[in-house]
Amino acid sequence: MPVSRSSDSVEGRFQAAIAASCHSDQPVGLAVSGGGDSIALMQLAARFRPADRLRAISIDHGLRPEAKDEIALVAAQAMALGIDHAVVNWTWDGKGNLQAAAREGRWAAVRDWAVMHNLRTVWFGHTEDDQVETLLMRLARGSGIDGLTAMYPLTRRDGLQVFRPLLGLSRADLRAWLTQQKITWAEDPSNEDPRFDRVRARQMFAQLETLGMTRKRLLQTVDHMQAAHLSLQEAALGFAKLHVRQDTGDLILGPAALDLAKADAPRRVMAAAFAWVASRSYRPRFEQLLETVAQARKGATVTLGGCIMTPDKGGAVRLTREAAATSAAVRLQHDADLPLGVFWDQRWFLEGPVDDNLSFKALGSGIKDCPDWRAAGLPRTSLMASPAIWQGERLVAAPVAGLSNGWSARIVADYHTSAFAIED
Template sequence: MPVNRPLDSVEARFQTAIAASGKSDQAIGLAVSGGGDSIALMQLAARFRPAGKLFAISIDHGLRPEAKDEIALVAVQAMTLGIDHAVVNWTWAGKGNLQAAAREGRWAAVRDWALMHDLRTVWFGHTEDDQVETLLMRLARGSGIDGLTAMYPMTQRDGLQVFRPLLGLSRADLRAWLTQQKITWAEDPSNEDPRFDRVRARQMFAQLETLGMTRKRLLQTVDHMQAAHLSLQEAALGFAKLHVRQDAGDLILAPAALDLGKADAPRRVMAAAFAWVGSRNYRPRFEQLLETVAQARKGATITLGGCIMTPCEAGAVRLMREAAATTSAVRLQSDAGRPLGVFWDKRWFLEGPVHDDLTFKALGSGVKECPDWRDAGVPRASLMASPSVWQGGRLIAAPLAGLSNEWSARIVADFHTSAFAIED
């Protein structure tokens, strides 16, 4: 059990945590579900940041009828605090693992909302308890150093800064503070459902404490793993700067980066390259990486994880996005109050004149409608995976292929600054 601390220390520790988060006058996004942790996040943020600079978002997954009441609670408190509050609905496609799909859907909604509102930082309400539970779950899965880092207070994801100011606070402390402040929160019954790994980890913790695996010891393990991980990431970044060149949305990997024998840096760089080009949060299995790179070194063009790897000059390889692995996005003119643009395929942001029912997708065979595409100086397959704007079956713009029509496309974060930052 967490040690009881004076309740005024909750505000003091929160204030200390956010002091390292950036300028106090920058706009901040808050992910607020209505549970005790996220309600505490919003209420504490309002005490130390100007309300006009705070923007809250709640995601309705449509999985529990109680969620609408929880979001209504957030709306009332946000209005009282003077915080702008948005609600986004998410619907499960019925495929894959529901919990994993919900996490990805939740993040996608938060990310798109933040970028459309020009927010560069989003705060989440993960606590010290979440940190311990995450470590236990990853230990059970046999994770290595990267997995056992659990959660960092500050990370980067899809070009956004993700900040967790409550990681040094326990769930019990936050609820005691809310009770003292007479602030209402909602309890999600799924937090006690043993079908979920996190709940089982929480229930197991009491027994582990009898073996000496206390909260303090587990948090020390996280600290050690994060120190080791940072050293490995720094080494990989230095290696990538020497041996990997970015060309728009492609990466050119020199021969040294293809030697995945025993050193950690080339392996880490190669895995990060596939994740970045493939717009994925997870990396391919190591065995798949080895086989793919081996085939490319022999002169083959091969696909893996939404990427195409093909040999190029002087023994290097080019890693490109696979056009067929991308999905389209629709932007309506009725999305009032947002910048003229759309975030596409997790790496690109397109800006230009918005019209009704525009579709944003990979250029694909539309490259044939771009007479100047060869002037781009990149392979045709690369341009086929580049962003384009369509209205029905008519190509409006393909900025990288020489057809702009007042549209531009930019990478949200380049490979070297994003792939080796501390990421989720």
């Protein structure tokens, strides 16, 4: 996908992207593979952020022997820039589609690394070319408005901000800039392998241009879809403010929010509710959602995707996190520059006397050691899914259930302000 723009303004456009979308001076993570896009991301970030505010991560999938050399290249450049660099290994279990599994495994590794270091934002090197290719692949899959939005510069996923400062730049722009700066990068041969959908989308673009489907036109389509998506999200947010109430980590959905027969807003609100309570970026399948809500409206207690839905007063339902679906978090290091706390289950932030021997997981059966749990005013099931601090098998604190011992717990983003943000 050739472009005619000069590389001279690469730094200016990168700086403008940061100014438009990334205002915080908190430390950020950089996902760096060693390819031209991600190497440019790290090098540009180092020009506009202090090195001690940057951390880089590379994922070794163990699929290509060349990956070791690519990661070594990243490590060397990171060291020269003064940026802390970590390498995480990922191994395919042989199940499902390799590319999809690698993509999910890569994200999980980045997410866990970011949480461990209390990073709230991770930067990725997606470019304008990636934007066009994503649109083409989603068109081929018959995606609706949400899918055809492709990628936003700033999104949220699993409680993290995902920032893409290179979306306004092409691969040609970045490689011209790297060449000009005498910066080395690696070329992944799989980027030319026609077995992969993204590569085929890239290869057919030249033919599509002859039909008038130019880069400019495709990016205009993305812009139109994003505008339509935002309108639907805004309508859903207004509906949610009227019919959904947050109760600590639970949601109370009124009767109008349970009517998923026709309108978009209730469907969007319900799907977002499950995603928010379950701390997931992906929403339940629509058919499963319809069946679950239908059973709850008949008075049944049902589970779906890590959530429990129970009947509530006046025809409403309560949506609660399922304690068994949560996982433990361990803060592996104590850094004086980081907050005295830890993010848990992607919605909670716990603050208190941090110690390296502590773990953070759902209260569960530990509720028996919380004599004042009823005073919290929440159902027992809700409290069992609330965060607790443990030392081995001993319960240290359960702030939501009334056992504080110097600890506090708060939801870091409420449903109404976060569930209708732009999704990845």
